[in-house]
Amino acid sequence: MAPSLGRRLLAAGMGALAARQALTIVATSVHPATLARTNFRGRQVTLAGGPALALGATTAAALGAGRRGVRAATIVAGLGAGAVGAYDDLVGVRPGQQAKGFRGHLRALAEGRVTSGLVKIAGVGASALAAATLLDADRPSGRPRRVVDTLLAAGVIAGSANLINLLDLRPGRAIKAGLLVGAPIAAAGGAAGGVAAGTVGAAAGLLPADLGEEIMLGDAGANALGALLGTALAARTGTVGRAAALAGIAALTAASEKVSFTQVIDRTPVLRELDALGRRTD
Secondary structure (H helix, E strand, O other), rough: OOOOOHHHHHHHHHHEEEEEEHHHHHHHHOHHHHHHHEEOOOOOEEEOOOHHHHHHHHHHHHHHHHHHHHHHHHHHHHHHHHHHHHHHHHHHHOOOOOOOOOHHHHHHHOOOOOOOHHHHHHHHHHHHHHHHHOOOOOOOOOHHHHHHHHHHHHHHHHEEEEHHHHHHHEEEEEHHHHHHHHHHHHHHHHHHHHHHHHHHHHHHHHHHHHHHEEOOOOOHHHHHHHHHHHHHHHHHHHHHHHHHHHHHHHHHHHOOOOOHHHHHHHHHHHHHHHOOOOOOOO
């Protein structure tokens, strides 16, 4: 049964409350030094926002989903991406773990080192494939078509997780991108709308703390946010839509290897103003 407007609004509200409550629990349950990081301006922030977003968004998105397969896919995608992202956040700061980009992780593997980033990449891919399989389990299409659809959905989910993470370089940027992508899906309704509504609600609930440079999403939050939005997008589209979405995600990801998203944003007035909106200036 597709979620009604009331149910989608409820999912969004529950997402905001769940994320804020999860932030309090994570921040008070883990030693502050473990989660302390320095942001781009030299301010000390906490990584508690990442697990909080992953837990709050996944919970609300799963409750907002109308179909059993979509609900199961949502849980696997959100928690899977969030868990391996958190692993990279905590382990990636250790000596010998640093590597830049996918190629850097592959070079480290060729040298006999398994970086936390490579574990994250593999984990996000595995959870995306599992989520995509669950997502299409109740679709009536034949086996060859289902295999193609499942692989495309896995690419959309994993690619979205990575793309949102690439944007998480300034306070609020990743969440704003998530809201711009997720809000139209939530408004469109259907099972995908319920997933997007819960995700958007959780992200919006943490946006003030992110803009205020109190928290940092890290890989846990950014990967989970992207994976959940990718799940919603895959749930709403068929073969053609998924292929188009994956092509767009792949193009943007490839572009990130050649150009800096931050420089592009800074040189584009509309994007620059949107990016800076609500961010502290002191």
